Amino acid sequence: MLICATCAVEREEPIPDLCPICADDRQYVPEDGQHWLSLDQLAQSGGQAVLEQNEPGLIAVSTEPKVGIGQTAQLVVTSQGSLLWDPVGFLDDEAVQSILEHGPVVAIAASHPHMFGVQVEWSRRLGNVPVLVAEADREWLGRTDPSIAYWTGTVSISEGLALHQTGGHFPGSAVAHWAAGADGKGVLLTGDSVFPNPDRRTVAFMRSYPNRLPLSGAVALRIAAQLGKLEFDRIYGNFNNVISFGAKDALLDSARRHAAWTRGDFDHLT
Numbered sequence: 176m177l178i179c180a181t182c183a184v185e186r187e188e189p190i191p192d193l194c195p196i197c198a199d200d201r202q203y204v205p206e207d208g209q210h211w212l213s214l215d216q217l218a219q220s221g222g223q224a225v226l227e228q229n230e231p232g233l234i235a236v237s238t239e240p241k242v243g244i245g246q247t248a249q250l251v252v253t254s255q256g257s258l259l260w261d262p263v264g265f266l267d268d269e270a271v272q273s274i275l276e277h278g279p280v281v282a283i284a285a286s287h288p289h290m291f292g293v294q295v296e297w298s299r300r301l302g303n304v305p306v307l308v309a310e311a312d313r314e315w316l317g318r319t320d321p322s323i324a325y326w327t328g329t330v331s332i333s334e335g336l337a338l339h340q341t342g343g344h345f346p347g348s349a350v351a352h353w354a355a356g357a358d359g360k361g362v363l364l365t366g367d368s369v370f371p372n373p374d375r376r377t378v379a380f381m382r383s384y385p386n387r388l389p390l391s392g393a394v395a396l397r398i399a400a401q402l403g404k405l406e407f408d409r410i411y412g413n414f415n416n417v418i419s420f421g422a423k424d425a426l427l428d429s430a431r432r433h434a435a436w437t438r439g440d441f442d443h444l445t
């Protein structure tokens with residue numbers, strides 16, 4: 176197994192010349208070409224996983240130095256076990272031990288293929304935990320394993336914790352809804368279909384962030400309408416970018432703004 180240096184997604188033999196995820200129009204192959212790394216190489220270069228509590232029951236898991244695009248995983252801890260969301264592309268025994276100190280992990284899932292990380296490796300080290308992969312995105316899997324289970328629509332992880340397929344950035348793009356988060360007001364964990372912006376008041380809806388390709392207004396409104404049926408007040412993105420409160424209104428307003436701009440309502444300002 177090797178890890179793409181750019182996106183940090185694991186891939187089994189035979190290793191292709193180019194990482195299919197990075198060669199896709201949503202990503203990029205760096206100017207100096209494709210590089211593959213092993214977990215040992217990452218560990219030897221000083222890599223380590225860092226855990227920090229975001230709020231009670233939610234632990235951010237990042238890597239230092241950053242691996243791939245530097246995503247942050249989230250560990251949602253419930254009385255029925257934990258969900259490891261958007262697993263990072265590096266792990267070691269210490270990281271596994273730190274995560275298990277919060278109780279058993281009952282599922283691993285990613286918001287979309289850019290966030291697969293070393294999900295199968297995490298599964299094996301955490302006790303062959305099921306890796307939930309959206310059926311619509313199975314073509315992007317770089318490593319297969321008996322632990323992988325395909326899903327569509329909605330899947331319950333534990334009481335008050337479920338995955339919802341929204342599509343958008345990828346057809347199988349998903350969010351995790353955690354009802355007990357934000358002091359019981361509800362939390363959404365989102366990937367790139369809904370991306371909390373640096374202003375911490377709005378979100379973006381893009382097919383590609385590095386190549387700046389927006390989704391249509393219709394898709395943004397569709398996603399907002401679907402997620403608007405859930406109860407939540409806070410959104411954490413896949414880089415631990417957060418909208419701390421009022422996140423549902425922020426999502427709905429942002430979708431309307433996105434639709435207006437992409438429809439041409441503001442062309443007189445350009």
Ligand SMILES: [Zn+2]
Pocket residue numbers: 179180181182183184194195196197
């Ligand atoms: Zn890649």
Ligand SMILES: [Zn+2]
Pocket residue numbers: 287289290344367
């Ligand atoms: Zn992405």
